[in-house]
Amino acid sequence: MFNPKPAKKPQNTVAAPPPLEAAMNANMAEIKKRVGGSSDIVFRSYSNPSSDSPSLAFIYVDGLVNAELVTQTVIQPLTDNKDLEGKRHEPDKAFALIKEQILPAGGVHDCKTVESLLGMLFEGNTIILIDGHNIALAASTTGWETRSINEPTSQGVIRGPKEGFTENLRTGTSMLRRRLKSPDLRIEEYKIGRRTRTGIALVYLEGVASEQVLAEVRRRLDAIDTDGILESNYIEELIQDGGLTPFPTLQNTERPDSLAGGILEGQVGIIIDGTPFALLAPSTFFSFFQSSEDYYQRYDISSFLRLIRFTAFFVSLLLPALYIAITTFHQEMVPTTLLVSLAAQREGVPFPALIEALMMEVTFDVLREAGVRMPRAIGPAISIVGALVLGQAAVQAGLVSAAMVIVVSFTAISNFVIPSLAIANSIRLIRFLLMLIAGTVGLFGIMSFMMVLLIHMASLQSFGVPYLSPMAPMKLSYLKDIFIRVPLWNMSTRPSLYGSQADRRQSQLPDKSQKSKDSSDQQGGDRS
Known part of the structure; x- marks a missing residue:
């Protein structure tokens, strides 16, 4: 059921270390x-x-x-x-x-x-x-200097807790204990890395997390034999499923409330000393589109925002490729007025649409990396001014069309809508491949590639859990918290996507209409 993981430890036996002397x-x-x-x-x-x-x-x-x-x-x-x-x-x-x-x-x-x-x-x-x-x-007598608890920089929310993990392992476990004050919370510690001896904490809820998943996580952690672990990605790459795939099969989070929420759902958390990013396993594709803020505001607003994220995912993935394919091979699909406008813009552009799009995408990625690496005081200003100046100058110089600038800009903005940076980076890589296919084969190539991509995603697993669950295999009863979020009172059972042992997380509330009727009768009696 589970895919084979990192190479086994060497079989050669090592002599036991000699004991201390009495002197x-x-x-x-x-x-x-x-x-x-x-x-x-x-x-x-x-x-x-x-x-x-x-x-x-x-x-x-x-x-x-x-x-x-x-x-x-x-x-x-x-x-x-x-x-x-x-x-x-x-x-x-x-x-x-x-x-x-x-x-x-x-x-x-x-x-x-x-x-x-x-x-x-x-x-x-x-x-x-x-x-x-x-x-x-x-x-x-531990007493080294540690960073104070601050607001997470990679996963900000408007409404919700404003504290994130720090690089200290014990601080991370204590922040989790403050949210899960249950004797069923288990914390198992490992030392991984022959030279770094990095502390790893495996956290889960006894009676909720799947025993099969726990056994597999423990096996993969025990199988790690490396010199050092410096960040959570070391652990992620060594224990994840999938092999050669652009999609992440483990979630990473900087927020203690997100980790606690995943553990309550039946996931297993991994906290690593020396980094503020913890891991959650197993993970499905749809879990990367869920934000902790979805549960801190009304369900209708949360559902709307979640639909916006899925829309942004498809826009970020397909928009440049569709523009290239339509303007290169399928002009008959564009309304005549729009086609004339696009042709007029591209009249002085010396490059085909594919080269034009690749130039703009690479330029934007360079600007984004420059903004990240430059000092904080000038990084945002340089990236914004650079994008505006370069985009306007490129259009005036006739190197790119104005429509291509709009397409690339909207694609980049849509990429930032996705709450998980891991899945957003995967889309960036796949987008370049889709653009190349669209520039050579057109819409037929895009459709063929999407079918292959969907088959690949359906074949992935995360610690035995299908990556596209609950869509493939289809489980209608688990769709309450996928594309939309139903009210909390309607989610009395825990979805067993992760093989959770306990399926009920809250008692069923009484009928809403009956509750309102009882309240009205009580108020009427008080008035009389």
Whole structure:
């Protein structure tokens, strides 16, 4: 049912890492050798010859820890504690006393090997070595600088929450917990990347998410064997279905409310440390046209806006290709008056419609990329002024026709209407291919290509869910939230597109007419 995913891990067995030595100095020498004398790693040793306390060593990374927290919760409690006196020759008792009674830090973990010790060290923990004991302690003292919670830049809404994920994994899970205050919310953490050791959180609702989908997501995450994960797209490309396809099969979102909404529908979320973009799986084609704002305003307005998005999708995909095909091969389809006007505009243009459209599309994409890469203060001004000046100058110079400028401009604007940047970028790529086909074969080529594209989309799956579901296969009962959005009181059941286990999400409300009648009777009684 599921497509094969990334290559399996190498089958060669790796020897287990050797355990720590009982001698503290030997462990410190091995750690210094492994980190190569990096200047940001601090080594502090403590030994009091006048007392019978065990010798201790503290190791932490400057910049990853809160220095004040290290001093107050780790170093001072251990160096000033009188209960450790007399424990120099009893390292096991000293270890138990430090771990269970002295350390007030929130989280304390055992480290039995150098590899596990280094992993905890670079996560912002303070390592405590006890002379004579072959197990180290890692006290949680994380304190690196993080970006504050701000409004999402890629998914803005007029009405709705104004906060987005940050690059901190724990901040992301806490923002999700604030919205889903349920004991059924499960968070499973992974460390992926041999060198980056990037934290990954798999989040879902127990009893709602499909067990089959969960098992497949876990399998694909476990199969990842790479040096590093720096952004969510690394995970997306390594676990997604489809292979060579321009269409995204996983959603990415910067909004905690969008992630919470998907999880309530039965999807599985993946939060990645180091990026504000989380992933949602499985995903269908129609889910990329849904915005969180659809559920924050009236259903009639939301339905109208959703229809506008689908219209903009077809305009962005087909308008330049249709213009090229009609003006090149099918002039008889254009009204005579319009045809005369178009012919008059193109009289001095030296290029065919295909070359003209490609020039304008490439120019617009260059301007858009320039606006993104340039400094924020001048980027928007340069892109807008550049588009106006170049477009007007190109028409006056006779390089392009005015109608082509209108077609390309409206196509670009329609592309921005689509709420998902991933699907919008896919349309940009397909549009160029459609333009080439329209310029060589005409409408017949466009229709043939659209049929092939539709067959390709119908063959795609996202973690076992058909990509065009609920249209292919057709499920009429699930169309309440696809092209339009029906009122919330009419969506009492959860659509099982994603294999959700629980199908009911709210109790059915009483009949509206009966409710109004009861209210009228009550008001009449009050007046009397």
